[in-house]
Amino acid sequence: MQREIEVIAKIDNKTSTGKLIAEEIPESVRKKSALKIGGLLFLLALAAVFIPILHFVLVPGLMISSFVGAYMQYKKAEKILQAEIACPNCSSPLEVTGTPKFPLHTDCRNCMSQVTILEKK
Ligand SMILES: [Zn+2]
Numbered sequence: 001m002q003r004e005i006e007v008i009a010k011i012d013n014k015t016s017t018g019k020l021i022a023e024e025i026p027e028s029v030r031k032k033s034a035l036k037i038g039g040l041l042f043l044l045a046l047a048a049v050f051i052p053i054l055h056f057v058l059v060p061g062l063m064i065s066s067f068v069g070a071y072m073q074y075k076k077a078e079k080i081l082q083a084e085i086a087c088p089n090c091s092s093p094l095e096v097t098g099t100p101k102f103p104l105h106t107d108c109r110n111c112m113s114q115v116t117i118l119e120k121k
Contacts, residue, residue: 006120018085022078038070
C-alpha cells in the first residue's frame, strides 16, 4: 500500500510545496526486523555478563534496550519511497528518506540549507 502525503518545505520564511510517497511496511517484515534488532541487543547483553564491573550497568541496560529497540523498529510502519519536493531556497530537488514522521529535517545538497518538512493539513 502506498500513499501520497502533501508536504511543505520550509527554510526560515521561504516555503515550497510538494509530496512524499510513502509505503506501508508489511507486518511480517516489521516483525522480522524487530526480532533481529531485539535479538542482537539481547545477545550483547548476554556477552556483557563476562565484562567485570561494567556488567552491572551493561547487562540491564542492554536488556532494556533490546526490548525498546525491537518495539521502536516494529513501530516503523511506513517508509518514504520517493520525494517530490524542491528546495525553497534554490529549487533543486530534495532528498528525503526514512520514516514519514513530521517534522522531518533534511539538508539541501545544492545550497546546504537546513530544510524542515511539515505535513500539509
Ligand atoms: Zn537548496
